[in-house]
Amino acid sequence: MTDSILMFLAEHTAVAALLKLVLLVLGFVMPLASLSTWAERRQSAMMQDRLGPNRASIGPVKLWGILHFVADAIKMMFKEDVVPAKVDRFLFALAPVMAIAPVLITFAVIPFGPDLCVGQVMSVVTDPAMCKATIPLQVARMDVGMLFYFALASLAVYGTTLAGWASYNKWSLLGGLRASSQMMSYEVCMGLSLMGVFLVYGSLEPNAIVAAQGSSILNWGIFTQPLAFILFFTAAIAETKRAPFDLPEGEPELIGYFVEYSGMRFGIFFLAEFIETIFLAAVVTTVFLGGWQIPGLDSSGFGSFHLPHLVVVLLQVVVWSLKILFLCWLQLLIRWTLPRFRPDQLMRLGWKQLLPLSLLNIIVTAAVVLWRSGGK
Amino acid sequence: MSTHHAPSHSEASSQSSDPVGRKGKIGVRVVGRPDSLEQRVYLPEVIRGLGVTAKHFFANLFSRKYTVTVEYPEQKLKYPERNRGLHRLMLRDDGHVRCVACMLCPTVCPAHCITIVPEETGNKSEKRPRIFEIDELRCVVCGLCVEACPCDAIRMDSGVHAPAVDYRGDAIQTKIDMLKRGTQSVATQGGVGADWREKQPTVKQYDPPK
Numbered sequence: 109m110t111d112s113i114l115m116f117l118a119e120h121t122a123v124a125a126l127l128k129l130v131l132l133v134l135g136f137v138m139p140l141a142s143l144s145t146w147a148e149r150r151q152s153a154m155m156q157d158r159l160g161p162n163r164a165s166i167g168p169v170k171l172w173g174i175l176h177f178v179a180d181a182i183k184m185m186f187k188e189d190v191v192p193a194k195v196d197r198f199l200f201a202l203a204p205v206m207a208i209a210p211v212l213i214t215f216a217v218i219p220f221g222p223d224l225c226v227g228q229v230m231s232v233v234t235d236p237a238m239c240k241a242t243i244p245l246q247v248a249r250m251d252v253g254m255l256f257y258f259a260l261a262s263l264a265v266y267g268t269t270l271a272g273w274a275s276y277n278k279w280s281l282l283g284g285l286r287a288s289s290q291m292m293s294y295e296v297c298m299g300l301s302l303m304g305v306f307l308v309y310g311s312l313e314p315n316a317i318v319a320a321q322g323s324s325i326l327n328w329g330i331f332t333q334p335l336a337f338i339l340f341f342t343a344a345i346a347e348t349k350r351a352p353f354d355l356p357e358g359e360p361e362l363i364g365y366f367v368e369y370s371g372m373r374f375g376i377f378f379l380a381e382f383i384e385t386i387f388l389a390a391v392v393t394t395v396f397l398g399g400w401q402i403p404g405l406d407s408s409g410f411g412s413f414h415l416p417h418l419v420v421v422l423l424q425v426v427v428w429s430l431k432i433l434f435l436c437w438l439q440l441l442i443r444w445t446l447p448r449f450r451p452d453q454l455m456r457l458g459w460k461q462l463l464p465l466s467l468l469n470i471i472v473t474a475a476v477v478l479w480r481s482g483g484k
Numbered sequence: 485m486s487t488h489h490a491p492s493h494s495e496a497s498s499q500s501s502d503p504v505g506r507k508g509k510i511g512v513r514v515v516g517r518p519d520s521l522e523q524r525v526y527l528p529e530v531i532r533g534l535g536v537t538a539k540h541f542f543a544n545l546f547s548r549k550y551t552v553t554v555e556y557p558e559q560k561l562k563y564p565e566r567n568r569g570l571h572r573l574m575l576r577d578d579g580h581v582r583c584v585a586c587m588l589c590p591t592v593c594p595a596h597c598i599t600i601v602p603e604e605t606g607n608k609s610e611k612r613p614r615i616f617e618i619d620e621l622r623c624v625v626c627g628l629c630v631e632a633c634p635c636d637a638i639r640m641d642s643g644v645h646a647p648a649v650d651y652r653g654d655a656i657q658t659k660i661d662m663l664k665r666g667t668q669s670v671a672t673q674g675g676v677g678a679d680w681r682e683k684q685p686t687v688k689q690y691d692p693p694k
Contacts, residue, residue, distance in 0.1 A: 151541060154540070154541045154544040154545055154551075155537045155538075155540050155541045155544075156540075157540060157544060157550040157551050157552055157553075158551065158552070158553050159551060159553040159555070338527070441534055441537060441538060441541070442530075442534065444537065445530075445533050445534050445536075445537045446530060446533065
């Protein structure tokens with residue numbers, strides 16, 4: 109029964125892709141994004157010796173206030189949707205969609221588990237390459253996977269710029285311009301800092317990068333490319349427009365690009381920011397933390413301790429999500445620890461410090477890769 | 485030309501044991517620009533900062549070590565001894581209102597929140613309030629009414645704060661409301677000698693006339 113379903117999925121890749129998309133986006137990303145709206149307030153409170161929101165409950169079910177995200181969602185949906193006079197109605201409605209769509213689509217290239225070997229789920233698989241039929245645990249496997257990610261991530265600029273432009277408000281226009289200048293500056297460094305990783309692992313395809321990192325922790329990106337990890341993580345946090353890089357819209361005091369948005373349209377911008385956080389965690393996991401790899405765990409189990417294929421795959425998927433949870437926590441920690449940069453400091457950091465360092469990283473990495481391959 | 489010059493660091497530290505090096509009552513603490521390489525690179529300092537916040541996060545997550553929050557409706561802080569709360573009207577030994585409607589408190593009240601309508605008691609030497617109302621929304625909680633009262637009739641030591649109300653009218657405290665919080669005063673009507681502590685009357689609750 110299970111085998112025949114899996115076989116059907118292995119043959120009909122479109123159906124499988126749809127199912128994986130639903131599982132990944134609706135089953136993992138969206139719940140995590142809505143939970144992080146609560147987790148952010150709770151974690152920041154604990155870092156500042158407060159308690160944070162812990163009251164929302166359904167009857168006696170309290171769960172440390174986790175239900176606050178439900179209350180927030182209900183509030184957002186029932187709030188009045190104010191559209192100011194003289195806005196460009198089409199662009200005004202398009203901007204939130206442009207902000208959230210690219211970040212949701214890019215999840216397609218993230219591998220959340222190894223290839224599932226159909227027909228051998230209960231037995232020990234020593235060599236995954238010998239499988240007759242496989243289901244890749246990745247929605248879309250493209251050779252240009254990481255380029256696809258950069259292409260779509262740069263589309264997110266349109267959401268913020270359009271929101272500022274369409275609002276018919278000079279302050280939101282300025283906010284939109286701040287956002288676009290910041291995102292464009294840091295995209296350069298983001299792309300260049302990953303080039304070294306591509307040189308080391310010889311691929312742009314995320315699953316191939318994960319496979320090349322292997323189950324030995326010293327071969328993971330964070331150890332082979334430590335400088336690239338710091339550069340990429342910094343630039344990508346700037347790309348999510350969150351503190352310390354929240355100049356486009358500092359929540360407490362700066363008028364940002366979505367100042368004219370209310371109700372769920374504002375909620376979509378807000379959610380997009382959290383999804384970007386999760387997506388950044390997913391990319392860092394894939395490229396620098398070995399993706400779904402567990403130190404010491406091969407496809408047949410821990411060394412001579414063999415495990416059924418299904419158990420191995422499930423373990424790897426769980427560890428993949430734990431890595432993402434950790435990185436989300438780390439980003440919240442950074443967001444609530446560091447003070448905001450000034451615009452001139454932001455530009456200096458991006459163009460005069462991160463960019464030369466990432467170029468240096470490429471040159472050194474290329475030289476080392478060339479030297480180790482014997483100059484061929 | 486002034487002969488004053490900025491105090492040197494050693495001067496400031498030798499004169500006081502203040503940890504931030506303030507001299508006298510007012511002083512300036514000079515914080516230098518980050519100039520060591522470690523500080524200018526910013527990353528080691530970032531990691532140190534993350535360490536501080538992470539320490540607080542985990543300590544508060546597992547044991548609420550540093551958490552200072554009082555979860556108000558369930559936990560309440562004790563008011564300080566001299567807290568000025570909701571007004572109360574004190575009682576005589578026979579359980580009647582102690583106030584003689586002398587009008588000192590509405591006169592002194594800066595917010596004009598006290599309304600007293602006096603009436604005859606039958607006793608030629610005294611009046612009493614027929615209506616005694618305080619609008620707690622107007623009250624600025626200054627305590628001048630308590631200071632002004634010559635009879636120890638009005639007090640603010642009830643330890644109750646003004647309640648939240650749905651309508652403004654509900655915030656007006658009537659004579660009966662304030663008498664219900666009142667008890668007998670330790671001061672004896674007409675005044676007595678130094679042995680008043682031994683002569684304290686037994687406490688009676690106010691029983692409003694039907």
